[in-house]
Amino acid sequence: MNALVYTDTQEVTYRREPLPQPREGDVRVDITATAICGSDMHAYHGKDARRVPPLILGHEVSGIVLDGRYAGQRMVINPLMTCGECEDCVGGRSNLCRHRELIGMYLPGAFAEQVAIAERNLLPIPADMNPIHASLAEPTATGLHAVALVERVLPRPLSEAHCLVIGGGAIGLLTALILKAKGCVSVDLAETNALRRSSIEQQDCANCFNPLEEALPSPNGYDVVFDCVGCGATRRSASEAVRPGGIISHVGLQDDAEGLDTRKLTLQEVIFLGNYCYTRADMQASIDMLYRGQLGDLSWIDVRPLSTGAQAFTDLHNGKVAAAKIVLQPDTLL
Ligand SMILES: [Zn+2]
Ligand SMILES: [Zn+2]
Known part of the structure; x- marks a missing residue:
């Protein structure tokens, strides 16, 4: 073959x-x-x-x-x-x-x-x-699994949460689309690549910004931060972005360099959630969402x-x- x-x-x-x-x-x-x-x-x-x-x-x-x-x-x-x-x-x-x-x-x-x-x-x-x-279905299931874990520990409905997604690759974009499908209206998305930002903006699921040139829209202000890159720099950004008592959902797995502010995590009771892959149920739910057009065109x-x-x-x-x-x-x- x-x-x-x-x-x-x-x-x-x-x-x-x-x-x-x-x-x-x-x-x-x-x-x-x-x-x-x-x-x-x-x-x-x-x-x-x-x-x-x-x-x-x-x-x-x-x-x-x-x-x-x-x-x-x-x-x-x-x-x-x-x-x-x-x-x-x-x-x-x-x-x-x-x-x-x-x-x-x-x-x-x-x-x-x-x-x-x-x-x-x-x-x-x-x-x-x-x-x-x-x-x-597979990358969608990864996003869906991360969102499901977050929903389990969020004290208020996800639709009311102020969210930040770091990284506009497929997992980041799919996570933003899943958040939109779940009624979340306040999503910012950090992506350094201008081509990707413009294609994500057409999906109308998040306010895109370039973290290398623009300030973080709401420092210490996000109920949930999805780090869909998972490198030292993005863990640092996630630590800066999350509000006291908020959640960092660590989805990407780029490197294991330092960056996470463990002092802030401790003093402000920030919840750090690791995510790995998905279950069969997540895969099935992803197929359904993609088939029904719930994640856009x-x-x-x-x-x-x-x-x-x-x-x-x-x-x-x-x-x-x-x-x-x-x-x-x-x-x-x-
Ligand atoms: Zn994959
Ligand atoms: Zn087993």
């Missing part, structure tokens, strides 16, 4: 690869669309010790199942494989499973024509759902052929992409 393989730091190569080998319980899926994730970029930059080249990256996928009981059906893949038996899995927090595995990490991912995945990781989608939109997605994937990675690296998301499709489908 044709695949886009991460072959070296800042190098992905479109080439022939053997078909995926299903393990016990796996089915094969013909891929329709795979979105490029921030974590794929992190690997591309050589900064993820878990993703070692040569490796097919990609875990945000929609496709058509080839075998098993769903054969012939359109599906979204839940790329997070969990044991289903441990305390966390049984307790409804499968994202914390100690045996979790992700495709596109140690196992081959989905920047290809086919992928193998456990049958129980498939989620059916409506036959008339746009497969490009469906490939966004999704016109900000940039669709490209898989064979031009190397250029897409280069463009993302150079900050030349206005879209918050690039989705790659096998060339035979375009």
Whole structure:
């Protein structure tokens, strides 16, 4: 099959690869669309010790199942494989499973024509759902999971909260769109890339500003800050932005540099919430929201052929992409 393989730091190569080998319980899926994730970029930059080249990256996928009981059906893949038996899995927090595995990490991912995945990781989608939109179920689930954790500890309804989203990539934008869908009217969004700011502004879900040139609109004033970047500088900004007793939701995972103001967190009883991935329920809810158009028209997605994937990675690296998301499709489908 044709695949886009991460072959070296800042190098992905479109080439022939053997078909995926299903393990016990796996089915094969013909891929329709795979979105490029921030974590794929992190690997591309050589900064993820878990993703070692040569490796097919990609875990945000929609496709058509080839075998098993769903054969012939359109599906979204839940790329997070969990044991289903441990305390966390049984307790409804499968994202914390100690045996979790992700495709596109140690196992081959989905920047290809086919992928193998456990049958129980498939989620059916409506036959008339746009497969490009469906490939966004995974990042949407990440945003939805973060928002759900925040709602659990917020003392007042989320719709009344003054929120800051740091980072206008797909997770940041989707988080802002989820907040809008939940009735939140007061959302600021920090994004350094002007192309991205202008494409987000068209979605009318947040007031965008450039944190490198403009002052934070409400220092010490946000009930909730979603850090969708997760680097030292953004943790510093999140610490400055959050109000006493407020919540920092840490969604991004860019580095572990210092930045968090633990003194303020302590003196002002700020709640710090870590977020990792999503559960199957979050994935299902995401499919429903995307299908019903609750997150807008999704016109900000940039669709490209898989064979031009190397250029897409280069463009993302150079900050030349206005879209918050690039989705790659096998060339035979375009
Ligand atoms: Zn992802
Ligand atoms: Zn488990």
